[in-house]
Amino acid sequence: MTVALLPELPALMVEEQVKAALLEDLGRAGDITTLATIGPDMTATATMSVREAGVVAGLELARTAFRLVEPSIRFEALVADGDRVAPGTTIARISGRARGVLSGERVALNFLMHLSGIASYTAKFADEIAHTAAKVCCTRKTIPGLRALEKYAVRLGGGSNHRYGLDDAVLIKDNHIAVSGGVAGAIRAARAYCGHLVKVEVEVEGLAQMREALTAAPDVILLDNMGPELLREAVAVNAGHWGLSAAAYADDPRRTRLEASGNVKIETIRAIAETGVDYISTSKITMAAPTLDIGLDISV
Numbered sequence: 657m658t659v660a661l662l663p664e665l666p667a668l669m670v671e672e673q674v675k676a677a678l679l680e681d682l683g684r685a686g687d688i689t690t691l692a693t694i695g696p697d698m699t700a701t702a703t704m705s706v707r708e709a710g711v712v713a714g715l716e717l718a719r720t721a722f723r724l725v726e727p728s729i730r731f732e733a734l735v736a737d738g739d740r741v742a743p744g745t746t747i748a749r750i751s752g753r754a755r756g757v758l759s760g761e762r763v764a765l766n767f768l769m770h771l772s773g774i775a776s777y778t779a780k781f782a783d784e785i786a787h788t789a790a791k792v793c794c795t796r797k798t799i800p801g802l803r804a805l806e807k808y809a810v811r812l813g814g815g816s817n818h819r820y821g822l823d824d825a826v827l828i829k830d831n832h833i834a835v836s837g838g839v840a841g842a843i844r845a846a847r848a849y850c851g852h853l854v855k856v857e858v859e860v861e862g863l864a865q866m867r868e869a870l871t872a873a874p875d876v877i878l879l880d881n882m883g884p885e886l887l888r889e890a891v892a893v894n895a896g897h898w899g900l901s902a903a904a905y906a907d908d909p910r911r912t913r914l915e916a917s918g919n920v921k922i923e924t925i926r927a928i929a930e931t932g933v934d935y936i937s938t939s940k941i942t943m944a945a946p947t948l949d950i951g952l953d954i955s956v
Contacts, residue, residue, distance in 0.1 A: 664716070665716060665717075665804070665805070665808055669804060670716055670717055670720050671720060671724070673717065673767075673801075673802070673805065674717055674720045674721050674724060674763065674767070675724060676801075677721070677763045677766065677767070678721060678724055678725065678760070678763050681762060681763055682759065686759070687755070687758065687759040690754075690755050690758045690759050691755070694754050694755050694758065696753070696755065697753075698753070698754040698755070698956070699751070699752060699753060699754055699956070700751070700752075700753075700754035700757045700758070700954050700955070700956050701749070701750070701751040701954070701955050701956075702749070702750040702751070702757055702761075702952050702953060702954040702955070703746050703748070703749055703750075703952070703953055704718070704746065704747050704748040704749075704750070704764075704765075704768070704950060704951070704952050705744060705745060705746045705747065705950070705951055705953070706741050706742075706743060706744070706745050706747060706772075706948060706949065706950050707743055707744070707949040707950065707951055708743050708948065708949050709740070709741065709742055709743055709776075710740070710741060710772055710773070710775070710776035710779075710948040711738065711739070711740050711741075711772060711775035711776045711778075711779045711812060711813050711948075712735050712736070712737055712738070712739050712741055712747055712768075712772050712775070712812075712948075713737050713738070713768075713771035713772045713774065713775040713808070713809040713812045713813075714737070714767045714768045714770070714771035714772060714805070714809070715733045715735075715736070715737050715747070715748065715768070716737070717764070717767035717768070717771070717805070718731070718748065718764035718765070718767060718768050719731040719733070719764075721760045721763040721764040721767070722750060722752075722756060722757065722760040722764060724760075725756045725759045725760040726752060726753050726755065726756020726757075726759075726760070728752050728753060728756075729750060729751070729752035729753065729756045729757060729760070730749075730750070730751045730752055731748060731749075731750050732748060732749045732750075733747065733748050734746055734747055734748055734749065735747045735748075737812055738775070738812040740779070747950070750952075754954075754956070757954065758954075761952050764952075765950060765951075765952060767805075768948075768950050769947040769948055769949070769950050770802075770947055771805060771806070771808070771809040771812075772809070772947075772948035772950065773945045773946050773947040773948045774806055774809035774810060774813065774941060774942055774945045775809040775810070775812040775813035775948075776813065776945070776948050777813070777940075777941055777944070777945035777946065778792065778794075778809070778810050778812075778813025778814060778815040778941045778945070779813040779814050780922055781813075781815065781922060781925055781938070781940075781941055782813060782814035782815055783814075784922065784925050784926045784929070785925055785926060785929035785936070788929040788930060789906060789934070790928075790929035790933055790934060790935065790936055791815070791816040791934070791935050791936070792814075792815045792816065792925065792935075792936050792937075792938065792941065793810075793815060793816045793817065793818045793915070793935050793936065793937040793938075794806070794807055794810045794815060794816075794817060794818055794937070794938075794939075794941055794942050795818055795917075795937050795938070795939045795942070796818070796819070796821065796822075797939035797942060797943050798942050798943075799942075803820065803821070804820070806942050807820065810941060810942065813941070815941060816935070818937055824854075825854060825855045825856075825857065826846045826850055826854060826855065826856040826857060827857045827858075827859070827878070828842045828843065828846060828856070828857070828858040828859065828874075829859045830859060830861065830880075833858075833859075838868070839858060839860065839865050839868045839869045839872070840868050840869065840871050840872040841872075842858065843856060843858055843869060843872035843873075843874050844872050847872075855875045855876065856874045856875050856876075857874060857875060857876035857877070857878055857915070858874045858876075858877055858878065859877075859878040859880050859917075860877055860878065860879060860880065861880050861881070863886070863889060863890060863893055866879070866890055866893060866894075867893065867897075869912075870893075870894070870897045870912060873912065874912060875912065875913065876912065876913045876914070876915055876934075876935070877890075877894075877912055877913075877914055877915070878915045878916075878917055878937075879914060879915065879916050879917070879933065880917055880918050881917075881918035881919060882916065882918070884927045884928060884930070884931050887914075887916055887928065887931035887932075887933055888931045888932065890914060890931075890933075891905075891914060891931060891932040891933065894911060894912055894914060895911070897911075897912075898910060898911045898912075905932070906932075913934040913935065914932075914933045914934050914935070915933065915934065915935040915936070915937055916928050916931070916933045916935070916936045916937070917936070917937045917938070920936055920937070920938035920940065921938075921940060922940075925938070
């Protein structure tokens with residue numbers, strides 16, 4: 657399955673990320689093993705294959721790694737980012753000067769394995785809740801410097817992105833509330849400071865705080881560490897506040913959206929989604945995702 661209509665990563669971002677990784681790997685003297693053992697005119701052909709089922713992500717980063725090391729290398733992608741692949745699937749062929757193939761191999765694989773791992777793990781969460789209207793979202797818990805890439809992988813896996821950083825959306829958490837003096841006041845202060853184009857979300861720890869938050873009409877309420885029973889009550893409170901029937905609730909554009917967070921695992925996400933919340937955020941899809949096993953085999 658190919659995921660359609662996903663935005664590509666900006667070429668400049670890809671190049672800068674890959675260049676930094678290559679400089680880290682090549683260091684001060686280059687790939688001395690390859691330089692010592694492989695002649696400059698030797699050529700090689702290689703295939704990249706996945707060794708387990710998953711979702712592919714990061715092909716353009718892999719392509720760029722080989723190109724920056726040796727511009728004449730040919731990289732042929734046989735699948736697309738977002739494709740679900742079976743074990744043994746060949747996803748790319750690489751051919752050209754052997755030095756470039758060998759020196760670019762690890763950086764290319766590191767990006768592919770890491771991002772494909774996130775996409776694959778996200779897909780498992782998304783599949784668990786596909787029968788509901790809820791979306792699984794990532795958080796700001798990402799590897800420093802790789803956030804945009806990891807959020808791209810989340811989208812490829814069928815997940816949804818939360819805010820990218822501290823500067824693109826308001827998320828009023830418990831410590832903000834403690835210092836500012838109250839839920840509703842913090843929401844109104846955020847609205848006054850940021851203006852109408854910035855979304856405002858507030859974290860609440862119980863139904864009393866939620867009811868207070870609703871009086872200030874935030875865009876989203878984050879329900880922190882609530883079990884399925886309490887989440888269902890929260891959905892009912894939200895519907896009651898807006899005077900909505902169960903049938904009208906899901907599609908009404910006026911109502912506040914609800915996000916569940918805390919203790920979200922692959923084993924718990926289905927029950928959470930079935931309560932009627934709109935979003936489920938978890939750091940697991942970025943911070944706990946195993947890499948997807950991808951290998952590169954060379955023939956001369």
